[in-house]
Amino acid sequence: MPAKPELTRIENDKRTIDPDFDFRDIAQRPFEDITTNEIGMFKWSGVYHQLQKGFFMIRLRLPGGVMTADQLRRAGELANEFGQGLLCITTRQTLQFHWIRKEDIYKVIEAMEATGVSSKNACGDVSRNVVTCEMQGVCPHEVGDVGDILHMVADDPEILDEQRNLPRKHKISVAGCGRACGQTLMNCQGWYPVLRAGQDGVDERGWRFHAGGGLGARPYMGKLIFGWVPEDLVLAVVQASTEAFRRLGNRRVRAYARLKIVVDELGAKGYGDVVLGIMRERNIAGLERLEQSDHSADVGESYLQGQRIIRQRQEGFNTLRIMIERSEFTGDEALRFADWATTYGNGTIMFTNRQNLQIRFVPDAQVAAAVAAIHADGYRMDGHEQLPDSVACVGTTMCNLAVSDTPNTYRAIMEELGNDAKLAEVIGPLRINMNGCPNSCAQHWIADIGLRGLRKREDVGSEDGFSIYAGGSLAEAGHIAQYVCDVVSVDVVPAIRRMLDAYLDNRRDADEVFGAWVRRIGGADVADLIGAEPVAADSEPENKRNLNLKQAFDEVVREAVTA
Template sequence: MLQREIDPAMAADIAKFEEQLDRYLRGELPEDVFRVFRLNNGIYGQRQGGHHQMVRVKAPYGAITAEQLDLCAHIAEEYSRGWGHLTTRQNIQFHFVPLERVPALMRDLATVGLTSREACGDTVRNVQGCHLAGACPYEVLDISPWAEATFRHFLRNPLSQRLPRKFKINFSGCSTDCGQAMFNDVGVVAVTRRLDDGRLEAGFRVYIAGGLGANPHPALALEEFTAREDLLPTIEACLRVFDQAGNRDNKLRARMKWLIDTLGFEEVQRRILTTRKFLLASSSWPGGIPEEVEKLGDAPAGVAVGVTPTTIGQGTPVALRGTRPYERWVDANVVRGVAKGTVSAYAYARLGDVTAEQFRALASIVRELGIEVRITNRQNFVFRGLTDQQLPTLFARLEAIGMAEPGAELARDVVACPGADTCNLAVTQSRGLADAIGTALEDAGLAEVGGVRINISGCTNSCGQHHAADIGFSGAERRAHGQAAPGYQMLLGGYVGQERIHFGDRALRLPAKNAPEAAVRVVSRFAAEREAGETFRQWLDRSGGAKAVATELQDLDHFPTPEENPDFYVDYGETGPYVAEVGESECAT
């Protein structure tokens, strides 16, 4: 790789990691101490054991450059197995990296300004943001510079290093909430308020203490309106209260959402607002408009004259009117309506996987067309700043690398966590199920049904965000005929948007091998019965709810005997009998 000057702070991180790794390998640093240090640097142990590591690379609010995409191709080939994985939190993960080679990988990342620092562990994780921020016709503010300022403020911040548990921050530019603010420790949504003189002031509504996992909690509004100059102090006050009051004795009840259960919302709210009031006395007071916002500006994209904006968000109705592949891709993957007349278009990454060849091709597209690209929270890429004249070229380039399927917001765009492929906590092969569901939908002619999201997690921790999907699956061990078998809990009707969230309702439990058929039946019924403009959640409620829909799936909750069909006792992608092996948690979410 061409060596460039590395940021001194990054260089110090790498030097320290190299030093502590050397101590660990010599037996001078205890395993538990090194594990905490390793995780805080974004290096996560895999279920394969030994020195296999997953390296998680931060891409704040999904922003990534052509140079960084090229570097990802190099990382995939040089240190991993030829591919990287996009996560639901806009990170890029590389698996099967030898521990001894991590410092060299970190050094390569630093040459293009990328870091894995605090991508794992009990830290402030990657700061997420709506991938259409700055290009969305509905946004109140462009949250991109605000997410950047937040990322920079908390990176290496002493407050962020040894929290009771991980801390997640998300930004959305409007109430559509494409950034999914409603299930995070701090979720920020741009809003307006009317002043006494009649003018509108743009600012934020800050939501706190949301979370998924085995016990999902909806985020709650801290106050009706937070002024722009108060946003960073508000977020820091939330972090300080969590650091002081979070449960350090029981990690299962250590997230910020549990503070609401133990202290009550009013007390948590009082502590945060009191802390914010006196932050002015701090030597590192983060108040005022951040430098990044002053420099880049946060004016909204607006709507082009004479253009009807494309609907955005969960439940988006997608109608594929064209018959040619290009026309169908435009119908499903192109978003129109911003002030400068530009359009945005999605590149579909099946299961969130991107090969080295695809990384390089994406970088080439960015340079050729002079556009920008971001990672989405549904494990795809979105190109921004396009003209209509550039769309055929973009489609041709994506088609050449297998990323031009109409996937965004269609049924085929199944989201899954890494599952038992690499995660210590997963009990099922969630990626294998995602692939099987995608294939089953294709075979049934349902892959291009719009307005339905399918998400899968290999355990209850919801890294695949199954709670917030129209159709969700959560992996679980089942017992049948005296044997262990892979299974799933199916949930229906999860929804996030319009500053509200509805977690999916339990439908029924299923053998893993029957889950694709269950998905096909539900998508088929939704496609046949929905009314014009009706969302999946609205259809579900009109149909009697999850339990009513599940009554038509009861025949699928059946295990044949091992003699009748041994395949039911072998998980996707495996060759031997199913075993639910769970290792020590390193908190990969």
């Protein structure tokens, strides 16, 4: 008989290791006695072993990205006490601690739980933090208020407690309307509400259900599965779709385990049939009211176009958008943001997909004072969805998987391009996302310019670099960014400059934004337009230089020690 596939290591771990660890016990155990299998399962509690041995990252679960000022204040205190004073906003609208020792994991988790914030299911093969559009709850375009549905999904016991052995991570978005700010097409499940005339002539709210989106190393845009889901069936569909993933996801090869592969193989109709079949198994009534769709997804352009202050749908209140440099802030800054939220707003903070934050419900009368305080402390509110609003992962600084030092390239972009207000104005909307590895934590596939880490072979050794992609978008049926070229890191800024010059020289008119221009001409033509001129004539291969200088580097430190 041909050998049968056995459970992979991680699948075996998921069956045999209880994911709800007692981190007080872990704190007592010698590090060497904790198995790599156990450390792998820490993720189900939101705990990741970071690149530096013995230090951990803890990710919180913040459905919809909203935190209270008290919760943020506590997070800041804990970061200062246990995590080198560092906090990081994630693209899934939550917060991370870094540099946490195993002895301190339980202290952070328990303290945050005391404020009502859990880290359960923040990582691992579960439904991750449910995201939404950054204006959810305050947006003038929101179709009603989707907060209840969002929390119903996020806190559903079946999703949260029972579906904890999925083939791979599972991501859900519940957006406020059908615009691209809701990230609908890049999630495993993407939901947004629509209105249509009901039988009694009154508008009725229902939902569009998309599935099979996902980025990672192999990006897919979500497909429209159901064109209409009555609101009372939303949770049942969420549950059935999660169950479908549990049953059909590839547990053999993790690279092909995500729901996007299942949906791609079955097609929208086939996947819809599977979901309906599971709902029938579960004796869900009213399935005849569900409408399968044979249309492509059709998401509108993002509402967010560089606004600094957005008037909320709640009369007299405003949302202030504060840009956070490379997603990181200190514990002391957390305390400051919490103070702003209580002083000027309603005591809530929204963390955004572009790793920034909002102070919400700032009364008209308080806006000027709030803005002044924000600027006085050196934070910028301009440049959203433009050059300065770049997104970068931690890259090789702290991630096991990364190839390139994204923070370093982020800084280079910000220093050389991000502060050029004139350039930003001329270019208009331009979202740059950079990722240190083929995974897409920083979502390079859907950015106007996406960088993905690589090393480039040199005559001797190799050097930090990036593949450049362009033209990504979550609008319409979604557009995955197209490959342009590979560059070493030192050439990233010159290459972007040349792309922007080419855009300005070749766009149809001033209304054609950068992303639309790339999609019109294609990545290969963009590469041709970059041309063959030297882009960084003053550069030399860093790796070669560093290899030659390695002895000098060591000597400098020795000299400093003996000085």
